Structures are given as C-alpha cells and as structure tokens.
Amino acid sequence: MERLNPRVRLVWAVGALVTALVLGGIVAGIALFADTSDFPWFTPLYGVAVFLLVGAIGVVFAVLRYRVFRFEVREDTLFLQRGVITRVRTVVPYVRVQHVDTQRGPLERLVGLSSVVVYTAGSRGADVSIPGLTPERADELQASLRELAIESEPEDAV
C-alpha cells in the first residue's frame, strides 16, 4: 500500500484555514458593520472564535485524511482507500479506465505536489483521484496506468 506525500497535509490544512478565514471574516464583518444594537454581546471576537474553531477542525481533518488515504497499483486493478467519516474503498479495473489526468492546483504547485485523476465511464465518473503525489510520481503513475489500461483493453469500455 502506498501512502501520500506528507506535505499534502499542508495543502489540505491551508485550504481549510482559508475557508475558516472567510467564514470568520464574514462573522466579524457582520459584527463590525451591521446594526447589532439588539445583541450587545455580539462582538467581532466571535469572528475570531469561528476562525479558530473551523480552522482547528479543518487541520485535524487534514491530518486524519492523510492517515486514512492509501492506494495501490495492483496487477489488474487500482485500489484506493479514503474518507475520515465515511471510509470508502474503491476498486477500479484497468479495463474500465477511460483516461488519466494529472492536475496541479495553485497550492499544490507551491509545495511541489500533483494529483492524478482516473476517469471511468461509470456514473461516479471522476470519483477516483489521488492527491498529494510528487510530480515525478504523478507522471510515473499516469504513464503506468495508461500502459496498464491499454494492455488490458479487450473491447468496448461501455
């Protein structure tokens, strides 16, 4: 079983903190600029509290997500395990792979990581994505998945 690059925790944590910042900012903004004379206890400090709470949950989730996430390139299938609250294990036969993408978001580029997304014709199309790979590993994975998919194609994929 292969695990993700530990730096992916940073990507997820920063993403969560940005969300927390926006939410906290909205709450603080309401406290500052809206008419809150009916609720004198409502101060911008609540914005800070929201930021801290949402941020802390996000960071914990990022760590847990990293711990759970595993994948394996098996002989005929790609195996993937993920999910903190609902644990999901996906098995993708190479015969069913339609195409393979590598993606790099701005945050991922900053810490030098990359994701691989595997598409099938199934109704859960782009459900299979492997984040937190070094660009070399991502390219290698994409190439080997492509090879395996071509190798194992006997007929129509639908």
Add this chain to the structure above:
Amino acid sequence: MKLHPFSVPYRVVDRGVRFGWAAVIGVAATSGGTFAEFWPFVLVGAVALAVLVLAYQYAYYQRFSYELAGDTLDIDSGVLSRREREIPLRRVQNVDVTRNVLQRALGIATLSVETAGGGSTEAKLECVSAEEAERLQTEIRRLKAGETADTEGEDMGDVLYELDDRSLLAYSFLSFDARVASGLAVLFPLLGPVIATLGFSDAASGLGAALLVFVVGVGALAVLLALWIASAAIRFVRFYGFRLRREGDDLRYERGLLKRYTGTIPLDKLQSVSLTENVLMRRVGYATLAVETAGYAPGDTPSGGSEAAVPFAPREDALALARTLEPFNEVAVERPPRRARRRYIGRYGILAGIVTASAFAASTLWGLPYWWISLLLFPVAVAGGHYRWLHLGHAEGDEYAVTRGGFWSRSTTVVPYYRLQTVIESQSVFQRRWGLASVVYDTAGSRRLTGGDATAHDIEEETARSLVERAVNRLRATLGRQ
C-alpha cells in the same frame, strides 16, 4: 438530406410560445400599471423579434443537412458557427422519435440520437417527416447490426408486451409520479397566510382546537387526493397505447396519448435490469420492469425519464421478460444481519426524538397544543426501521449481482458483472461501530436520479470485502471469455 420544410413554422411557433410566455410574465411583472404607456414600444419590439426568429429559423433550416452514410450519421448544421459532425453508428445508444400534438397535425417528428458520454442529446433532427423518422430509426438499427438494407421481412418485430386499457388505468392509479409532488410548492404561498391567520394559541381550547384539527386533516386529505388524481392523469396520458417490440438486438417502444414517443433501447449496451414494485403494486402482484442503458444523461431524457421496458405487468411476466433480456438465474436474496435493523430503528428513533423535543419546546415557549401527538412517531420509527430492513437485500450470483431495497417503492436490480465500471465499498462511522459495510456496483448506467446505484446496504464487513474482490475477479473472467 434536409429537414422537413414544415420544421420552420413549427420551430417558430415552438420557440415563440416558450419565449412569448416568459416575455408576457416578465413584462407583466416589471411594468405593472405603467404597461399602458409602453405598449407601442413593446409591440414594435415583439414584431421585430418575431421577424428575427423567423429569419433565424429559416437560415437554420437552410443550413441543416444530414446524411446516413455507411457507418456514420453526418450532420452539418449551424447558422452563426458552423458545425460538422460524424457520429459513428456503432456508438449510438438510443434513437428516440417524439411527436407532440402540433407535430402530429403537421405530419412531422423530432428524432434524437443518444451516445454514451457527453451531457446531452448528441444529435437532434427537428423536424423530419414522420415516415423519414421511422426510416432513420430502422436504418440506424440495421446499419448498426451490420445488416444490409435488403434483408427485408422482419420489419415489424414480435410484440413482447402491450398495455391494455384496463392495465393502463390500474397502472395510472397504483403508481405515483413523484414529480407531481413538486406541484405542492406552488400551493405553499397560497396556503401560508391562511395557516398564519388561524393561530395556535387562540384555538388551543375546546371546540376551536377540534375544529382546527378537523380542517387541517380534511385539507391534507383533499390535497393528497388531488395529487393522486393528477399523477394518475399524467401517467395515463404518457403511457397510453404502450407497446414493446423486439427488433433484432433492440427493443422498440411506442407510447403517449397527446405526444407520441417511439424509442429504441439497444440491448447490447444494456447495463442493468431492475424490477420496481411500490406498496400498492406489491399488493396486487404487479411490477414495473426498467432497463438501463448508457445513453441518457441524468434527468435529461427526451422520453421524460422513462426507460421502462414494461410499465405494468404481473410480477411473473415481468420477471420472465427480464430473463429474456438478461438470462439470470433465480438467486436467494439475503437480508442484512439483524443488527442492521437495530441500526435503522435507532436512526429513525433519533429523528423522532428531535421532532418530539422541538414540539415540546414549542409547546412550552409558544403554547403549541397537543405536542404529545409527536410521541406517536416512536412506534412509527420502530415500524419504519423494521420495514426498511425487511426489504433490503443482496444476492451474489455467478454472473449477476442482485441488490434490493426500498419500502414505498421496492427495486430489485440485476447487474451483470461484465458491466461493472468500479466497485466501491463504503463504511460510515456508524457502520464501523456495527461492523457493517455497503457495496456499490457502479455501471455506466444513467438512471441516477430515480433508482440510484445498485447498492448492497449494510452487509457484514468481511462479506463486503470479499464481495468486492470476487466481483472484480468475475468481471475479469467474463471479459476474457467474450
């Protein structure tokens, strides 16, 4: 080949009605009383628009050409940006012909061609003559199957199933079209003020309260009855004259009272077969048979979300027909372990608890009468948990996986292993506590809104894991054999 000349007036009227309705509402909503001052401008605008639409539709007709050449359907179209398409017939999934009342009067029809992948209908010929639509439908099927045009003889295949008037009536009243319930949303703005004026605290004592309960009860019953009749009417109109035929490798159906639909269902692209029976239909032993292909996008089917191969037939007949499409054997459907039932009862019990607590809070704060009625929800929760468990199930055949679920509308889905795209095992926190897991058999099918994926809910953890393993192995085995 070009479209039928009548498609110009038809498209103008069709677009005009659609756009005109929106415009009327828009103008009425925005201008209000001042409309009287603006009417000359509005009239000039409307005339200009009509001329523009007419010119555009004429150009569309002039520019549109199609040809069935060898093994592709070639379409050149577009007024402002030109588009040339070649659709390989091998990739065609469904070919549908629809004719609404206006089209039937003009003797024309719309032909839609679906392929797998892509969000919407791949090609739409709007409109060709009715005979031409029929010809294209047959030709596409022939060319797909690699036959030549002169292998005549079986132009009309065997009728597999026909919905007679009595069955149609029974089906209309026994099945419920959930889309009708969305009509309720229209009622809320009307009923809201009425309910608000009734007031709870004034009526809390004596005769007033009894009257309130009575009025609310009768009102709710009347609304339900109206919805039921509306749903029955819609079903009746949609499925009038349903007939299913087999033509080579395709199923071909026709139906509809006002708007006629004819469609082909390619059996070689069949993803899964499912048998659906709602509570009422189970009572009388009838079922709906639906087949799933990869052609349609979710909620975007030209035939209106219905790929029902057989809308209403005795359970045995539906099952027998399903077997001619996919020769699956009888397998014993197994229920989830008993602790799954405790899980559902607990889940519904928590919901009932939340409602009761809110009702109690509302009674102490705002004097909501009869909060204790909500205590009745607890026995309902127990019954609900039991019935959910009772109708769930899965079975593992040698070539097919079977999943079953749903109390109000129970679906039994048969998925051939060789159609699997991915196999997913999922386990929520609660399921982990009970040592249970669910397995999803994902295919390239398209019925995502109604039926959902074929899922074996809440089976033993270890069983789930080995099930995934075996399903993938069987997929490989069947692929190697073909």
